[in-house]
Amino acid sequence: MAKAKGKEKKSREKESDFQERVVQIRRVTKVVKGGKKLSFRAIVVVGNEKGQVGVGVGKASDVIGAVKKGVADGKKHLIEVPLTKANSIPHPSTASGGGAKVMMRPAAPGTGVIAGGAVRTxxxxxxxxNILAKQLGSGNPLNNARAAVSALSGLRTLSDVAQERDIPVEKLYGV
Incomplete structure (x- = not known):
């Protein structure tokens, strides 16, 4: 019985490795025959600060239920982000999601996260x-968060590119 409790504790620790931040909670209504039906939409970003991140959306009749659904959705849509030794991105990247466009550039150590809104989260x-990022176009938090995730998912390291081309990494430098 003691072993079973130990396994449960480890699995909980593994799950709690992820942090979740609510970007937006919006009250939405649906017009039905008897009047208006009130519900909540929560946009949640889930990540472990070690290269995994996801954006989720949850809708429920109460805020807590919406956030829980958003966390579950975010964990389903996790992506891997390649990070450099300076905790930056390997190369500049842009992506769009809906009417939002996000531009990202790597930055030198000590710069910090220069970004706003949902992209920063x-x-x-x-x-x-260490990164420089800019939101262009729409200010919608959901579209900006999805554009940021899209830009991060399009990043590739030198070793990835060399492996795709079946050449050694040194050859990429032109030596």
Missing amino acids: VLELAGVK
């Missing part, structure tokens, strides 16, 4: 410490 929970 996504980058912090991904574990990026």
Whole structure:
């Protein structure tokens, strides 16, 4: 019985490794035959600050239920982010989601996370410490968060590119 409790504790610790931050909670209504039905939509960013991050959306009749559903959705849509030794991204990247466009550039150590809104939350929970980012177009938090995740998922390291091309990493430098 003691072993079973130990396993449960480890699995809980593994799950609690992820942090979750609520980006937005919005009250939404649906017009039905008897009047208006009130519910809540929560946009949640989930990440472990070690290169894994995801954005989730949850809808429920109460705020707590919406946040729980958003966390579950975010964990389903996790992506891996390649980080450099300086906790930055390997190369500049842009992506769009809906009407939002996000531009990201790597930065030198000590720069910090220079980004705003939902993009900042996504980058912090991904574990990026030095980056320059800009939101262009729409200010919608959901579209900006999805655009940020899309930009991060498109990143590739030198070793990834060398492996795809079946050449050694040294050859990429042109030596």
